[in-house]
Amino acid sequence: MEAYLWIIPLAPLIAFLVNFLLGRRMTDAATGLFATGSVAVSLLLSVLVFVQLDPEHVLNIELYSWIPSGAFQVGVGAYVDQLTSLMLLVVTSVSLLVHVYSIGYMRGDSGYYRFFSYLPLFTFSMLMLVLSNNFLQLYVFWEAVGVCSYLLIGFWYTRASASNAAMKAFIVNRVGDFGFGLGVVLIFVTFGTLAYADVFARAEDVAAGTLTVITLLLFMGSMGKSAQWPLHTWLPDAMEGPTPVSALIHAATMVTAGVYLVARANPLFEAAAGTLTVVAVVGLVTALLGATIGLVQNDIKRVMAYSTISQLGYMFFALGMGAYVSAIFHLFTHAFFKALLFLGAGSVMHGLNGETDMRRMGGLRRYMPQTFATLLIGSLALAGVPPLAGFWSKDEILGLAFIEHQYWIYGLGTLASFFTAFYITRLMALTFLGSPRFDTETIHPHESPRSMTVSLWTLAGLSVVAGFVGAPPEAGFIHRFLAPVFEHGPEATAEHAGGFTTEVLLLMLTATTVSVLGIVLGLAVYAWRTPALDPAVWGRRLRPVYNMLVHKYYYDELYDSLFVRTSRALGGGLWRFDARVVDGAVNGMARSVSDTGGTMRRLQTGLVGNYALAISLGLVALVAYLFFQV
Amino acid sequence: MSPPLEWYLLFSAALFSIGLVGVLVRRHVLIIFMSVELMLNACNVALVAFGRHLNTLTGQNFVVFVVTVAAAEAAVGLGLILALSRHKDTVDVGEMDILKH
Amino acid sequence: MTALSVLFVLFAAMGLFGAVMVLVARNPVHSVLFMLSAFVSVAGMFVLMQAEFVAVLQVLVYSGAILVLFLFVIMLLARSERPIPALSQPLQAPVAITVGLMLAVEIGLVVLTGAVDRGVSGPDTPQAIAAVGGNVEALGRQLYTTWLLPFEVASVLLLVAAIGAIYLAKEEL
Numbered sequence: 041m042e043a044y045l046w047i048i049p050l051a052p053l054i055a056f057l058v059n060f061l062l063g064r065r066m067t068d069a070a071t072g073l074f075a076t077g078s079v080a081v082s083l084l085l086s087v088l089v090f091v092q093l094d095p096e097h098v099l100n101i102e103l104y105s106w107i108p109s110g111a112f113q114v115g116v117g118a119y120v121d122q123l124t125s126l127m128l129l130v131v132t133s134v135s136l137l138v139h140v141y142s143i144g145y146m147r148g149d150s151g152y153y154r155f156f157s158y159l160p161l162f163t164f165s166m167l168m169l170v171l172s173n174n175f176l177q178l179y180v181f182w183e184a185v186g187v188c189s190y191l192l193i194g195f196w197y198t199r200a201s202a203s204n205a206a207m208k209a210f211i212v213n214r215v216g217d218f219g220f221g222l223g224v225v226l227i228f229v230t231f232g233t234l235a236y237a238d239v240f241a242r243a244e245d246v247a248a249g250t251l252t253v254i255t256l257l258l259f260m261g262s263m264g265k266s267a268q269w270p271l272h273t274w275l276p277d278a279m280e281g282p283t284p285v286s287a288l289i290h291a292a293t294m295v296t297a298g299v300y301l302v303a304r305a306n307p308l309f310e311a312a313a314g315t316l317t318v319v320a321v322v323g324l325v326t327a328l329l330g331a332t333i334g335l336v337q338n339d340i341k342r343v344m345a346y347s348t349i350s351q352l353g354y355m356f357f358a359l360g361m362g363a364y365v366s367a368i369f370h371l372f373t374h375a376f377f378k379a380l381l382f383l384g385a386g387s388v389m390h391g392l393n394g395e396t397d398m399r400r401m402g403g404l405r406r407y408m409p410q411t412f413a414t415l416l417i418g419s420l421a422l423a424g425v426p427p428l429a430g431f432w433s434k435d436e437i438l439g440l441a442f443i444e445h446q447y448w449i450y451g452l453g454t455l456a457s458f459f460t461a462f463y464i465t466r467l468m469a470l471t472f473l474g475s476p477r478f479d480t481e482t483i484h485p486h487e488s489p490r491s492m493t494v495s496l497w498t499l500a501g502l503s504v505v506a507g508f509v510g511a512p513p514e515a516g517f518i519h520r521f522l523a524p525v526f527e528h529g530p531e532a533t534a535e536h537a538g539g540f541t542t543e544v545l546l547l548m549l550t551a552t553t554v555s556v557l558g559i560v561l562g563l564a565v566y567a568w569r570t571p572a573l574d575p576a577v578w579g580r581r582l583r584p585v586y587n588m589l590v591h592k593y594y595y596d597e598l599y600d601s602l603f604v605r606t607s608r609a610l611g612g613g614l615w616r617f618d619a620r621v622v623d624g625a626v627n628g629m630a631r632s633v634s635d636t637g638g639t640m641r642r643l644q645t646g647l648v649g650n651y652a653l654a655i656s657l658g659l660v661a662l663v664a665y666l667f668f669q670v
Numbered sequence: 671m672s673p674p675l676e677w678y679l680l681f682s683a684a685l686f687s688i689g690l691v692g693v694l695v696r697r698h699v700l701i702i703f704m705s706v707e708l709m710l711n712a713c714n715v716a717l718v719a720f721g722r723h724l725n726t727l728t729g730q731n732f733v734v735f736v737v738t739v740a741a742a743e744a745a746v747g748l749g750l751i752l753a754l755s756r757h758k759d760t761v762d763v764g765e766m767d768i769l770k771h
Numbered sequence: 772m773t774a775l776s777v778l779f780v781l782f783a784a785m786g787l788f789g790a791v792m793v794l795v796a797r798n799p800v801h802s803v804l805f806m807l808s809a810f811v812s813v814a815g816m817f818v819l820m821q822a823e824f825v826a827v828l829q830v831l832v833y834s835g836a837i838l839v840l841f842l843f844v845i846m847l848l849a850r851s852e853r854p855i856p857a858l859s860q861p862l863q864a865p866v867a868i869t870v871g872l873m874l875a876v877e878i879g880l881v882v883l884t885g886a887v888d889r890g891v892s893g894p895d896t897p898q899a900i901a902a903v904g905g906n907v908e909a910l911g912r913q914l915y916t917t918w919l920l921p922f923e924v925a926s927v928l929l930l931v932a933a934i935g936a937i938y939l940a941k942e943e944l
Contacts, residue, residue, distance in 0.1 A: 678816070678820070683882070695864050695868070700841065705793065711810065718822045721822075722822070724891070742928050
């Protein structure tokens with residue numbers, strides 16, 4: 041495996057270099073094909089890795105020694121176990137489908153070659169992040185994906201809103217990365233090494249308190265990268281970027297890096313005291329936060345963004361419960377159906393010349409049947425309707441919560457599930473059902489070209505079948521596959537054997553009922569237009585709640601006054617200090633020197649008599665000193 | 671009994687001081703110059719007195735040279751004064767302040 | 772009070788009086804004449820100290836040559852004479868007199884507290900001088916043997932001074 045392992049990240053890197061340096065002289069088709077081809081190569085090799093994986097033995101190879109500095113030894117290497125292999129498959133497959141989709145979506149854009157250099161660059165960074173065998177390499181590529189995210193969000197940089205959104209994403213991420221960096225430093229201070237193998241082996245020998253601090257700091261990084269509360273504010277604004285970017289980075293891969301981090305470092309999190317509780321609480325809060333805000337958003341991509349935040353929350357509270365496999369399983373299925381939903385939204389926008397406001401859509405079912413069909417599958421998967429993928433993964437998490445007696449998590453998670461079903465139904469109804477709310481004379485929606493629909497159908501297929509790797513609950517293929525990675529987790533030591541027990545079947549039924557209820561309510565309000573459930577009326581009755589949700593719980597305003605204004609005030613204050621005090625001191629010194637000079641020069645009277653007097657005075661003083669020691 | 675050393679030295683001191691005051695107080699350039707000569711004379715007296723007290727002729731030898739130098743200096747200095755007063759048309763030192771700031 | 776002491780007091784008084792009058796006299800010619808009296812009394816004092824050669828030198832060179840030179844210059848400068856204030860600017864006079872007094876007092880103190888009595892006694896006692904043949908002989912011997920080089924240099928100096936004085940005083944350069 042070592043022979044071809046490094047080609048997996050290198051292929052997209054080469055695509056980046058070629059497209060970036062020579063892209064201007066290549067045709068659009070050539071750049072698109074080259075990038076897509078490189079990712080295809082990576083996908084094939086990832087499949088090979090999966091097939092050739094040795095379940096007994098983790099492959100830990102070092103490519104070269106990067107920093108050999110006395111006690112601080114860091115190399116560049118790869119740590120390939122089942123988790124890595126799964127992530128490789130997810131990243132390369134979704135990346136490939138997004139590349140194919142983008143060939144059609146970005147056609148005609150003046151920055152075409154730039155797009156197809158940043159996209160493989162991102163793929164390279166994400167692959168290296170997932171392959172890392174030490175925390176410093178992880179951190180470097182963590183930052184690298186952040187940079188790619190910045191470049192891609194601000195792809196249309198001439199738009200102020202886009203470049204602002206890119207900066208916001210990067211800065212909020214930076215807050216989390218600050219904690220992450222400190223965590224890495226603390227790991228080195230505690231363990232004397234940054235390599236996974238050594239750190240994980242010795243995790244249980246270290247005081248739990250220290251590990252709590254370390255893991256909390258690492259989790260800060262996860263919060264930033266995966267848009268968890270309270271660092272969630274950047275993700276909705278990141279929708280300024282092209283839709284394929286949202287699909288790849290902000291749904292399937294980069295935002296899942298936070299989940300990957302906690303899963304990878306599970307020995308540390310397990311041995312620490314209390315961190316997992318924090319993770320669970322944050323995840324739960326985020327899940328509800330995202331779901332409730334998504335209920336009232338009118339921009340199709342924003343609804344998806346809040347949905348992503350919410351689903352990531354699910355993954356985190358699964359991790360917090362120690363259900364690592366379930367969390368990764370949900371990551372796996374979510375990557376496919378969320379990417380599908382985003383690409384579908386992109387298809388809708390493509391057909392309507394960039395319109396994103398759902399209030400100006402409607403009745404598109406007739407114009408874009410393929411998009412409608414695939415999006416329908418995606419939304420059913422998200423809502424958790426069996427036997428689609430989302431049902432198996434999301435409801436396994438909730439079921440596990442119930443079985444483990446975490447009734448608060450179960451209750452709130454199910455509530456969020458209800459909201460999820462509702463808002464996605466609302467989205468589908470507003471977009472595709474009913475009659476068009478746009479001017480049909482001037483706007484002619486059309487179905488998307490085959491390069492786009494091919495990705496849509498592939499992802500739809502995956503959304504259908506991907507769930508079966510986790511069936512039956514707790515006893516599916518994926519559970520057996522990932523078990524060796526999470527030897528410490530409670531899942532491994534769980535008393536229940538999984539499978540279709542009565543309890544499990546009852547839970548599945550309950551979950552399905554909740555989802556169906558949500559869908560029905562959504563249809564009732566937005567499709568059948570039941571008079572008693574008129575959304576405008578309810579909006580007025582619950583105005584305070586509505587306002588709170590529309591303004592996203594006022595987090596942007598809060599952060600603006602807390603951080604942005606204070607930073608600016610501080611900057612202004614420091615600037616004034618520099619101009620007045622520092623410059624004043626320097627100028628003042630110069631002026632005092634010149635003033636002294638001006639005074640001193642009056643000694644030069646030009647009269648010899650004065651000079652002679654001065655000499656005599658000196659003589660008298662000298663004699664006094666020498667002879668009388670005055 | 672010849673007068674003791676101290677008397678000569680006190681006389682020399684007095685003469686020197688008078689010469690110093692003259693240099694600082696008067697404004698006529700020639701009077702200033704004469705005061706300088708007074709100071710030199712005071713030094714001569716002191717030299718000879720010391721020489722006699724210490725039984726050495728070096729004092730008197732020194733005086734010979736002092737007188738020589740005083741003569742040379744007087745010649746050159748007076749030449750300068752002539753040139754200067756011709757230029758500025760005054761002998762008042764208070765009016766020669768070209769080096770004023 | 773020996774005769775020598777009396778003579779000393781006489782010469783000292785004359786010398787100091789002359790010096791003070793040099794400062795105080797209004798007419799520069801008067802100043803020159805008072806200066807003459809001061810020089811002559813100093814010459815007398817030299818004789819008291821048995822430095823005959825120096826005394827003669829004083830009269831010949833100082834009174835005879837230098838003072839005459841002064842008189843000549845006064846004469847040459849007569850046409851540019853304008854009435855000038857005798858004293859300098861306001862503050863200068865009191866300060867100068869104070870400084871002078873301080874200096875005198877200082878030196879007096881030094882002398883009187885016996886700080887001056889150090890020094891190695893040399894070989895030229897009056898008896899030794901008399902044995903050689905008198906002050907002039909003894910001085911001459913020393914001047915032409917031990918102090919020959921300064922002697923020669925002094926003569927060059929005089930030559931240079933003479934040339935310089937002529938050059939500086941010329942009307943058209």
